Amino acid sequence: MNKDTSLAYALELDQQDELSRFRESFHIPKHTDGTNSIYFCGNSLGLQPKATKDQLNQELEDWANLGVEGHFHAKNPWMPYHEFLTKNMATIVGAHPHEVVIMNTLTTNLHLMMVSFYRPTPKRFKIIIEADAFPSDRYAVASQASFHGYDPNLAIIEWKPRKGEHTPHLEDLKDLLDTNKDEIALVMVGAVNYYTGQFFNLKEITQLGHQHGALVGFDCAHGAGNVDLRLHDSGADFAVWCTYKYLNSGPGSLGGCFVHERHAQNNELPRFTGWWGHNKETRFKMRDDFEPIYGAEGWQLSNPPILSMAAVKTSLELFNEAGFHNLRNKSIQLTNYLEFLLTQINSDRISIITPTQSNQRGCQLSLDVKNADKSLFESISARGVIADWREPDVIRIAPVPLYNNYEDCWKFVNILKEEM
Structure with missing residues (x-):
């Protein structure tokens, strides 16, 4: 799977994803340019299901x-x-x-x-x-x-x-x-x-x-x-x-x-x-x-x-509708794909401190930023990435299987490369 860094391959993976339909069940925050943000902060606050308003009402x-x-x-x-x-x-x-x-x-x-x-x-x-x-x-x-x-x-x-x-x-x-x-x-x-x-x-x-x-x-x-x-x-x-x-x-x-x-x-x-x-x-x-x-x-x-x-x-x-076993399987594949893309950057400015084994991590990857430079986090945020900075030097990113997709991962890594 993780041999192709093209956008076309990411889109192909999304087409093959049987859980991709659940993305439409959530409100995705908009960037200032009107496009969907790349929301990788479900480890801090999950997105709102569209059905929540009806249930509350x-x-x-x-x-x-x-x-x-x-x-x-x-x-x-x-x-x-x-x-x-x-x-x-x-x-x-x-x-x-x-x-x-x-x-x-x-x-x-x-x-x-x-x-x-x-x-x-x-x-x-x-x-x-x-x-x-x-x-x-x-x-x-x-x-x-x-x-x-x-x-x-x-x-x-x-x-x-x-x-x-x-x-x-x-x-x-x-x-x-x-x-x-x-x-x-x-x-x-x-x-x-x-x-x-x-x-x-x-x-x-x-x-x-x-x-x-x-x-x-x-x-x-x-x-x-x-x-x-x-x-x-x-x-x-x-x-x-x-x-x-x-x-x-x-x-x-x-x-x-x-x-x-x-x-x-x-x-x-x-x-x-x-x-x-x-x-x-x-x-x-x-x-x-x-x-x-x-x-x-x-x-x-x-x-x-x-x-x-x-x-x-x-x-x-x-x-319950998606099935937690199915979600966990997608999570492993999605996070492995994101990790692969990140390793192709080949920069000493960031490193992944999360364990590489899928049984020792969930969907979150923590990126250690050399010299605790928060400017990188601020620059990707300005381009529509919603992630999480944790002191002293970590950007936390979490591709959540219910609403994130492979295209999100691809876009994020390309923004990260350009800002680096």
């Missing part, structure tokens, strides 16, 4: 016409609304439906999970995170350590890349666990690192953590809708993610949560509770002691925000 109409009765008589009744999302979401993250719930936002869910799964003792209180974790993750684990009375500088252990490298090795995580032996309470890493795009082996990390007596969780913000997470098979204790990146639910929209089924009936686990996590049969009796719902739903706090969930529902239906 449906809920607004039902609210206007039914008022509170919409909880039971809306076209999509609000009372069980979050349940309409569960099956499709579980398919995407590789879990059983009872292990998944859409609720709250990402870091809120991370804190709720650590209430249950970070239970430090004077001997076992340390948390392993990747060295370049997303700042919110670092803030969350540091504040949890402080809340329990531990110095974050002592409690947090960083899993670092080796000198001169950008991505950490699994062997070094094993060494950290061996060195700290009975002191690790929790291993909590990003399933896909936001900066480098590295996709970690969740199953092996979980096995290592459990072998050393630690619990294991993942922030899947950059993984959900992007890579094959297989959360249930990984054995992870919990995972959290957002839905506004690859899952196209709109800025600041809801998050998702996974709790492995082995914890589904463990009522001894401490948790912060709210009425929406209580037994559905007696929820409205109002006087009963808290009785958690089986599975991840038992961690819910409040009734769901329907307008935000409407946008999530729309996007998940597109994923």
Whole structure:
């Protein structure tokens, strides 16, 4: 496949792409010249599905016409609304439906999970995170350590890349666990690192953590809708993610949560509770002691925000129609093609720091720019490329299989070459 750098070849690949029709399901931002931008920023905010407006309008109409009765008589009744999302979401993250719930936002869910799964003792209180974790993750684990009375500088252990490298090795995580032996309470890493795009082996990390007596969780913000997470098979204790990146639910929209089924009936686990996590049969009796719902739903706090969930529902239906396996296959081919084109530039001004193996990355490629020169990013932006600059020296580009195509990749690389 990756032997031809012509535009004609890119167009031929698009003609052969059975998923190409889904591009028309999204609004693509326009450049100042009126043409479609090259939108490679779905790893930060996914594009809006055209059907989202109709779905939102449906809920607004039902609210206007039914008022509170919409909880039971809306076209999509609000009372069980979050349940309409569960099956499709579980398919995407590789879990059983009872292990998944859409609720709250990402870091809120991370804190709720650590209430249950970070239970430090004077001997076992340390948390392993990747060295370049997303700042919110670092803030969350540091504040949890402080809340329990531990110095974050002592409690947090960083899993670092080796000198001169950008991505950490699994062997070094094993060494950290061996060195700290009975002191690790929790291993909590990003399933896909936001900066480098590295996709970690969740199953092996979980096995290592459990072998050393630690619990294991993942922030899947950059993984959900992007890579094959297989959360249930990984054995992870919990995972959290957002839905506004690859899952196209709109800025600041809801998050998702996974709790492995082995914890589904463990009522001894401490948790912060709210009425929406209580037994559905007696929820409205109002006087009963808290009785958690089986599975991840038992961690819910409040009734769901329907307008935000409407946008999530729309996007998940597109994923279901396309088939996540099909999307992942296209993603591998599309990203491999983009990588090939980039390697043909033959310039020492940029280098790809994302792993080359498709099983170690999603669609994101991170380009390290020599001398942290942001002018290159600014110049491609001026020509209609919507990408992402991350300090100190990386341009992140993400060809999303639902709405990007091979022509986008070709155009981007040619703009990049010309601006270099």
